[in-house]
Amino acid sequence: MENKLLVGKPVSRLEGFEKVTGNAKYAAEYAAPDLLYGYVVNSTITKGKILSVDVSAVLELAGVVKVFTHENRPGLAWFDLQYADMDAPPGTVFKPLSDNKIRYNGQPIALIVAEDFETARYASTLLKFVFEEEPFDTLLTQNLEKARNPKKGMSTPLKPPPPKPKGDFEKAYKNAPFQASGDFLHATEHHNPMELYATTTVYEGEGKLTIYDKTQGTINNQLYVANVFGLKYKNVRVLAPYVGGAFGSGLRPQYQLFLCVLAALELKRNVRVVLERKQMFSFGHRPQVVQSLRFGANTEGKITAMNHSAVGETSKYEDYNEILVPWSHKLYPAANTLFEYKLAPLDLATPIDMRAPGGVSGMHAIECIMDELAYKLNIDPLEFRLRNYSDIDPSTQKPFTSKELRQCYEKGAEKFGWNLRNPKPASTIRGNKLVGWGMATGIWDAYQFPARAEAILTKEGKLEIHNATTDIGTGTLTVMTQIAADEMGLSLDEVSFYYGDSKKPFSMFQGGSAITASTGAAIVVAVKELKKKIIKKIKDIPDSPFKEIPEEEIVFRNGMVHQINQPNVFISFNEIIRANKNKVIKVTKLGGPDLIKIRKFSKATHSASFVELEIDKDLGTISVTRAITAVAAGKIINPKTAKSQILGSMIWGISKALHEETLLDQHLGKYMNANLGEYHIPVHADIPQMEVIFAEERDSVINELGIKGVGEIGMTAIPAAVANAIFHATGKRINDLPIHFEKLL
């Protein structure tokens, strides 16, 4: 009689059929009558002015409909605030085609609209700009003296400045018998989701638009379009049912959305704009960062002093922030700390959050220094972390809502065989290869945003749930259906989750590993409310057997309402609907974190990664052969999709450590490898044997379901584990990422 619970079960993705048959439609794939194609033209200079534009040759070309530049861009919203999306950092938002100024190389400066894509693209070669160039700065390492404190703004509460210093770091560090220090330089990275940024705008007439857009936030982009173009919110609908990866790049509206809507409104036609791969390097990215760390420890192997100072790159028009430096003190106690974070504004596009922003870069540096300090102390690196283990958050002195990092260390080490490790560098050899084993700790926040969900008992006695979130490949559709089904006592096929649509009840953008907790919690409260409403209704039915039964004794399972332990007292959902004059029963409810309760706690997800790699003695080529990550992230709703999230982010970690980087030519101020042939990400042949372990972690504080999120935590420990394994294999500490073979020769 009991419902088989679906939460915790490895359910296969519910949209699997659509994705393996090619039926899943992405933003560039929606048909619209008489569709026009837009092609974006980007600046070839890095800084300066457009002196003149010559569009004559373009307009002579048959098939060209219109060229938009700063010279003919219609007057739009005036105030910066109207361009500020929900993720806009402090500063002045970039407004495409608003003036003749060039702020960065690749800035969009024109949109050519034509009857077909090929004509628009060809026309771009005929468009002539005359520029006046100005000197520029693009390389972080040459502009460190420009670093200053980040400006504050609306997003500051989400990305607070580092904690205040404690004790006297300089003195404690000087007196520490064991010290480790290092400088770390990280390269620029670009998200490069496989799907190109694209928007298809359907012009519905009378200031009404239906927009298929690649985004992580349907409502974010709806508000942006309405504010910028002066349209009514209800007349702008943004849909993103399928999103071909985003990894943070879709947290803000990208410029193809602005340009596509501009053209559709001006021409009163349906328009599509798709970026090319090289243009995927012309907006946000993971910034270059420089970090300096100094950690000191006493003879018992306890950390006494920690300093982590970082300078990140931002643009000249916005102050993009990362939470980069405070992580060590969320893990390790120390009486003396000094954390500093500054920004150097450069003539580049504003960076944007990229998978585990700040966390993965900061933790790489922290956990490499931890490894070095362990070696200085002559303690096993894992043992060193255990000696400095803290059950509470040392930086706030608050307890964690839950923390099972110890389990991650133990389970991961056991599976990996860590106790067999000979600590001596370059001690293990396999044929012509040096073998290295490294480990590191990972940490990430456990965010939850407010969200609204609508729950409907349909005429067929099934459950519908509506929420505006996207599913960017995270498994959101599947996990939300599982959560709703359990709450209502239904099977998976009796529940439909509708999402990816700004018309649905509120969701923040999908980022920070927050959506499973956010929308999940909203679904739980909405369905609970729906059940209350249903109970009220069945009590009102004449001769209802439920009249005298207290609410706590009424349960929902198998599509029916029962009295607990009384199988004979029941009413089916179908009968309830009939009694309700065949009308649906629905509620909409807001869910969110219990801020008063949560305030007394710190919250985080944790992980431990163990990596084995081989390095060719002659060529220096590095290949990861084994990687294990143990994760403590609260309740795992779906171990199958959650495991995929962790595996994917482990590959991202390996990629950051060993593969990807966008190379900047400082003389031209532009990226040199803006294509997938030269921007290296791991291919199938690079993928090691990988394992994921989920620690048992019960969290009764964080939210209704104990969910903490799994999108980024799997990435944060990997780069340091890789770098530490390289040290173990070779005795060389290479701090700058990515580590390519030439650094080992």
Next chain:
Amino acid sequence: MRSSPLWSIMLTVNRKDYELEILPWVSLLDALRDRLKLTGTKKGCDHGQCGACTVICDGQRILSCLSLAVMKNGSEITTIEGVANGSELHPLQKAFIEHDAFQCGYCTPGQICSALGMLTEGKAQTREEVKELMSGNLCRCGANAGIIDAIMEVKKGGDHE
């Protein structure tokens, strides 16, 4: 430019014949997506660097972004839309779902078509060889392990034809 001659070509796509009047510089990928509305085939780079646009053309896997449609006049093409038999999925498609061999799903059509082509080629025997010969198909979500698991399962079962 628009006065350039349109070429008349015939493509057989998923066992259906299409007659097209097409400009000579339209890629096979854009012809499939924009003209025939077969959007299952994906564009990830348009430069032969990602594999998302892989289709099977006259029995061989090819990158449709690197072919002009006019070059394939008379060819027989299978895209992802033609892999299943109606609503009955091909064993490889089933294995992809079972092994969670995708996240966002954008690389998936290319991975499946490429794997079918690779299995027909018959060169890869071991898991390592399969990984090597599938390495032209990128997956940014990092669903790689599931993809290779799915292919190996079908390869072992021998039911890839």
